[in-house]
Amino acid sequence: MAVERTLSILKPDATERNLTGQINARFEAAGLRIVAQKRLQLTDAQAGLFYQEHSARPFYKDLCGFMSSGPIVAQVLEGENAILANRDIMGATNPANAAAGTIRKDFAVSIDANSVHGSDSPAAAAREISFFFSTLELVG
């Protein structure tokens, strides 16, 4: 195992319900450190760029609409095996399938409004971190 960084997003359904602190506490309790964080609202086009890997999927338009519908919190989480560790803490994409104790099981509203995003590979983490954060915002 190695120390990694991963890109996390608290989605509009989470910020709308004022869950930033409760979700962040899950990351910290699991040993992940929030090393960069900012709150912003994406345009539909920016959400489309971020999720371009899904551009051919039937849910893409709704996904971009949802992700630009309100403020999000973009953050970089750091820790041992952080990419897979965060995916475990998040739980399955569809909250109906998410394991007990995961963020999506406890907080997600639906498969669209599923509260959190997390990078799924080292390549995705690198691309997604640089999408939101400049080198000046990333303390070593």
Ligand code: IDP
């Ligand atoms: P992930 O967020 O667990 O990595 P992805 O497959 O990368 O899941 O999909 C990105 C996002 O698109 C999901 O978090 C979810 O909000 C949405 N999504 C995925 N599959 C569906 C679907 O079948 N219907 C509606 N929305 C979906």
Ligand code: MG
């Ligand atoms: Mg994904």
